[in-house]
Amino acid sequence: MYEHDLRVGQESSDNGAEDLVDRANSAYNREFMLSISGSEREILLQIENALERIDEGSYGTCVNCEEKINHKRLQAVPWARYCIDCQELVEQGLPLES
Numbered sequence: 001m002y003e004h005d006l007r008v009g010q011e012s013s014d015n016g017a018e019d020l021v022d023r024a025n026s027a028y029n030r031e032f033m034l035s036i037s038g039s040e041r042e043i044l045l046q047i048e049n050a051l052e053r054i055d056e057g058s059y060g061t062c063v064n065c066e067e068k069i070n071h072k073r074l075q076a077v078p079w080a081r082y083c084i085d086c087q088e089l090v091e092q093g094l095p096l097e098s
């Protein structure tokens with residue numbers, strides 16, 4: 001991966017190499033996404049989602065009931081979207097009520 005990044009980095013110093021870098025990056029992302037398992041991908045998406053919520057200032061709040069998520073829960077699962085009550089509903093496949 002390091003060598004790959006290095007190559008991409010060197011190519012980017014050439015003129016008009018932006019396209020190439022974009023293509024390399026998306027190929028890299030595609031390979032990366034294929035190389036990880038479904039559950040890892042799910043966590044990755046949840047982490048991205050958590051980062052967005054940090055930007056929005058809604059991080060640490062349950063996306064369903066808007067209660068504060070327990071601090072210890074956030075330490076254990078920093079990308080948690082739901083408070084523990086709503087998480088249980090989700091895991092049981094029950095519909096969420098807001």
Ligand SMILES: [Zn+2]
Pocket residue numbers: 062063064065066067082083084085086087
């Ligand atoms: Zn909740």
